[in-house]
Amino acid sequence: MSKIIGHLPASKFLEELRRYQKGSVSRRHFLGVTGLGLATAVMSSAVPGLRPRKAYAALSGTVNFTTWPSYFAQENLDNFTKDTGVKINVAVFGSNEEMLAKLQAGSTGWDVFVPTNYTISTYHELGLIDPLDLARLPNYDAAQVDDRFKGEGIIGGSTYAVPKDWGTTGFVYNSKSAAEKPTTWKEFWDLAQKEWTGRVMVHDYQLTTIGNALKYFGYSFNSNDEKELADAEKLMLAAKPHLFGINSDYKPSLAAGDAWASVCWTGDAVQLQRDQPEFVYVLAKEGGEIWTDYYAIPKGGQNVDAAYALIDYLLQPPNNVKEGIAHGYPICDKRAISMMPKELLDNPVLYPAAEALAPLEFGAAATLVNPLRAEIMARFKAA
Amino acid sequence: MTAALLAPAGVFFLFLLIIPLAVVLVFSFGERAPAGGYAAAFTFDNYLNLPARSKAFINTLTLAPLGTLLTAIIAFPVAYFLAVKVSPRWRVTMLVLIMAPFWTSQLLRYYAWIMLLGAKGIPSWLALIGITDVRLINTPWAVLIGAVYGFLPLMVPPIYVSLEKLDKRLLEASADLGATPVSTFFQITLPLALPGVATGSMLVFILLMGDYILPQYLGGGKVFFIGNALVDLFLQSRNWPFGAAVSVALVLIMLVTIYAYMRFVLSRGDRRRAALV
Numbered sequence: 001m002s003k004i005i006g007h008l009p010a011s012k013f014l015e016e017l018r019r020y021q022k023g024s025v026s027r028r029h030f031l032g033v034t035g036l037g038l039a040t041a042v043m044s045s046a047v048p049g050l051r052p053r054k055a056y057a058a059l060s061g062t063v064n065f066t067t068w069p070s071y072f073a074q075e076n077l078d079n080f081t082k083d084t085g086v087k088i089n090v091a092v093f094g095s096n097e098e099m100l101a102k103l104q105a106g107s108t109g110w111d112v113f114v115p116t117n118y119t120i121s122t123y124h125e126l127g128l129i130d131p132l133d134l135a136r137l138p139n140y141d142a143a144q145v146d147d148r149f150k151g152e153g154i155i156g157g158s159t160y161a162v163p164k165d166w167g168t169t170g171f172v173y174n175s176k177s178a179a180e181k182p183t184t185w186k187e188f189w190d191l192a193q194k195e196w197t198g199r200v201m202v203h204d205y206q207l208t209t210i211g212n213a214l215k216y217f218g219y220s221f222n223s224n225d226e227k228e229l230a231d232a233e234k235l236m237l238a239a240k241p242h243l244f245g246i247n248s249d250y251k252p253s254l255a256a257g258d259a260w261a262s263v264c265w266t267g268d269a270v271q272l273q274r275d276q277p278e279f280v281y282v283l284a285k286e287g288g289e290i291w292t293d294y295y296a297i298p299k300g301g302q303n304v305d306a307a308y309a310l311i312d313y314l315l316q317p318p319n320n321v322k323e324g325i326a327h328g329y330p331i332c333d334k335r336a337i338s339m340m341p342k343e344l345l346d347n348p349v350l351y352p353a354a355e356a357l358a359p360l361e362f363g364a365a366a367t368l369v370n371p372l373r374a375e376i377m378a379r380f381k382a383a
Numbered sequence: 384m385t386a387a388l389l390a391p392a393g394v395f396f397l398f399l400l401i402i403p404l405a406v407v408l409v410f411s412f413g414e415r416a417p418a419g420g421y422a423a424a425f426t427f428d429n430y431l432n433l434p435a436r437s438k439a440f441i442n443t444l445t446l447a448p449l450g451t452l453l454t455a456i457i458a459f460p461v462a463y464f465l466a467v468k469v470s471p472r473w474r475v476t477m478l479v480l481i482m483a484p485f486w487t488s489q490l491l492r493y494y495a496w497i498m499l500l501g502a503k504g505i506p507s508w509l510a511l512i513g514i515t516d517v518r519l520i521n522t523p524w525a526v527l528i529g530a531v532y533g534f535l536p537l538m539v540p541p542i543y544v545s546l547e548k549l550d551k552r553l554l555e556a557s558a559d560l561g562a563t564p565v566s567t568f569f570q571i572t573l574p575l576a577l578p579g580v581a582t583g584s585m586l587v588f589i590l591l592m593g594d595y596i597l598p599q600y601l602g603g604g605k606v607f608f609i610g611n612a613l614v615d616l617f618l619q620s621r622n623w624p625f626g627a628a629v630s631v632a633l634v635l636i637m638l639v640t641i642y643a644y645m646r647f648v649l650s651r652g653d654r655r656r657a658a659l660v
Contacts, residue, residue, distance in 0.1 A: 097419075098618040104420050126418055198518055204604055206619065245521045246604030253603075257502040258520060369418045374620035375435075381615060382438045382607045 008034055062087040063306040066099065066113040068293075069249060070271065073326035076319050083313075086306045094248035095205045096368065103128045103298055110298050111307035114164060117152040117292045118207070118363035124155050129296050131158035136308040139315040144334040149292045152362070161294035162311065163332040165267075165324070168352065168360055169208050169289040172269045173261035174254065176278040185215040185284045188261070189239055197242040201250045201262035206377040207363055208263050208289060209236065209246075215286045222364035229376060236380045246381060254279070269349050270328030281349045287359035292332065404634075410627035419621025429628035436629060439612040442598075444636070446523060446606070447591040450530035451584050457531060458538035458583065459576070465539070466546035478543065485536040493529060493600040500525050500601070521603035529601040530591055537590070538583040545579025546572070581648040585641055592637055609633050 008016070013034060020030040030036075065077075069092045077088050091110075093099050096119045102108050104126065115123060123129045134140060140162045142150060153161035171188050175181070180195060182188050192200035202209045211221040213232035223229065245253060250262040254272060269281035295311045297304065313319060320336035330350045331337060337345070344350055367373055414424040461481065465474055484492065498504055500519040509517050519525055549572065557567040591597075595610025602608075609629065616626030 095619060097621065101419065101618045101621045104418075104621065122418060204619075240605075243605065244603065252497070253501070256498070371415060371419075371620075371622065374419075374622065378612070378615050378620050379435065381604060382436055382612065 059084045059086050059306050059309055061303050061306065062089055063111045063303050063310055064089045064091065064109050064301075065310065066091045066093065066108075066110045068092060068114060069094070070251075070267075071114065071293075071327050071329075072314075073319075073322045075326075076314060076322055079319075080310060080313050084306070084309060086303070086309070088310070095203075095207075097206065097374075100368065107300070108298065109302055111301040111303050112295055112310055113298060114293050115161065115296055116363065117294070118365050119368055120152055120161050120294065120296070121155060121365045122368050123296070123298075124160055128298055129160050130299055131160055132162065132297065133308070134159055137162060137312050137315065139312050139317075141333070141335070145332045146334075148362075149332045152292065153294050153296075161296035162315065164293045164295050164314075165327070165329040165331045166290065166292040167266035167329045168283055168357070169212070169263065169265055169291065170269075170281055170283040171212075171261060172254070172264035172272065172279050172281050174257070174276075174278055175280050177257065177260045181280075183282055183285055185212055185286050185288070188284065189213070189216050189235060191261070192239050193242045196260055199244055199258075199260040200239075200242070201245045201247060201253060201259045202243060203248045203250070203263050204246050204381070205248050206373050207367055209380070210373055210376060211289060211363075211367075212263055212284075215284065215288060218286055221287060221289055221361045222367055224366055224370050224373070226372065229372060233376045233380065236376075237383050240380060240383050265329075266349060267327045267329035270347065273349070274328075283352055283356045283360070285359070287361060290357060290360035290362055292362075293329075407627045407630050410624050411631050413624040413627075415622045415624055419623075421623045424624075429625045430632075432625060433628060433632055436609075436612045439607050439609045439629075440632075440636070442523075442607055443592055443609045446526060446530070446608070447588055450527055450534070450591050451588045453527065454531050454534050454538045454587050455542075455580055455584055458535055458542055459580070461535075462539050462542035462546055462576075462579070463572070466543050466549070467551075478540065481539055482536045489533065489596065490600075492533065493596070496525070496529055496532065496601060500528070520601065521605045523602070523606055525601040526598050526606050529597050530587075530594075533597065534587040534590065537586050541583040541586070542576060542579040545576045545582075549575055577648050581645060584648075585645070588641070588644075589637060592633065 016025070016030055016033055019025045020027065063086050065072075065088050067090065071092075072090070077090070081087055093102075096116050099113060099115065100119060100122070103110075103123070120129075134142075142159070145163050149163045149166050150159075153159055153163060171182075171185075173182065177199075178191075178196060180187070180191055182191055188200075202212075210229070210232055213235045214223050214228060215221060216235055217228070217231055219225070219228040219232070244259045247253070250259065250264070251268055251272060253259040254262055255276065264281060266281070269279060272279045273281070295314070297307045297311075301307055314323060315333065317333060317336040317339060320331055320333055321339045324331040324336065324340055325344065328344075328350065331340075348356075410421050411429055412425050412427070414422045414426060414428075416422040465477055465481075469477060497520060500506075504519075506517040506519060509515075519528075553571055553575075554567055557571050558564075562570065593610055595608055595614050598606040598608040598611055599614075613626055613629055613633075616622050616629060620626075
């Protein structure tokens, strides 16, 4: 029995192939008569990877993504590279001030970066970011994000940054190593100087360190009042000799047992608790910080198309869920929140009760540029 | 002709050394812009404000010489052993083995020390034999240990080179003239090795004075070097004029210290060498 290829017997197929190779017939004729054209068309629509991608068709090169440590799902970045062919270079920073310094110095080459809410108005004033073209971000649905989380990204009616996730700043302590169970900033700072001497860390970050020292006295987290800042500085200097370290990368020391407590961000506490459930995250009664992180595109980026594509990709609800599971911070998009696994939705660290959130304050833009705060932080570190 | 041969190096130094230093100098007389950065001005305020960072200067000027001295003390026996006692067949191999850690990432080595000096490392071993509550990480001792470990491969080769050039017949002559091995060492070997010690010390001292990664990782923010002050001023505080003033102060201090050190060490060595020939 002769072999059949397509719907032609083998000898006929070879005859047509020879004719095509010699140029006697067009490719269209060849594909049509052998049935291969139809077969290919059917196959390509059946295999998802072969489907044409409208927006990604023109992408190339690399995209420079500046973010915070442990703040993304590697799987998402790998998939983005696989789908678009664009390589992603990730850079991490420990504070917004450092990001601002780099952008002020210019020529960073960043395409996408992750600023915190209180910095966006300053970036706008200094002319470092452009309004986002929301038409190029079809996966961002402003209606699905709480007003308090997207508000600071909108200046004068234009959206300059789209919300990524939100979180809180409290403190975390190791309930196995420490006997006390503090619930306020007053207890935190007092324990740091007495029972927990040599075991407490604070961030190398003026906003949270000075802010939470202000909360000890019951002042506003964002206070720029000279007398209140002077009180905070006195407390910080008194605590300095007793501190284990001043570092925004506190997880390794906590995990190793060198430090028992630290000022802490939501997602870091969640990540610590995954391996060591004895860590307790506390939202202090006097208050603290609630913040939102955004995606933004700086001026002068070298691959703006890929930048929009990356942000759009990460904001797709299924990918956003993967992000939320990986970094452990509560995400802003309601569609993605509804798709999150139940144990994360029930986690009081991630989604605290409204009463716990009530005393928290969003960081204020004035703290970013206040030279007195910068000087206090430097004096604290030098002491 | 000489000018043409010197031109490439000259251009290199002009654009990568002289001009940046000039920019730093100009910045140091400026003012901090409202949102951070540099605003053109002419003021001495930044220099007058230097005492605000005196702790950083004191820390660096204590720990850098101390670290250099410890490195020299530990490196000298190693170099001596290599140059004098090891057979020529094995010398190069052993020198390469000493240099090998230098080829690994500096950050990896610091992380290794963070783990060794942390609660699960050396303090936990000491606790097993009864010495409890030892705090090593995030102290000046950790910084010293990191300095010696990190810069030892830099100190050994210069000392090795100057000891290798040592004429062994001088040691024989000294023994013939009745000197004990100890006084031979102090009167012959050490003075002749001083140029190597000077070179190695200068390398280590300069690097230590400017270092900020070492105190950052092994000091955990508790040990504040001039390098840390500079990083803070340029990044977090964004007070570039003040940062420039601190940089200029650092360069001046290093120039003075190194000049004095080289005069001291080399003059000692010279006198000895003159006496020997």
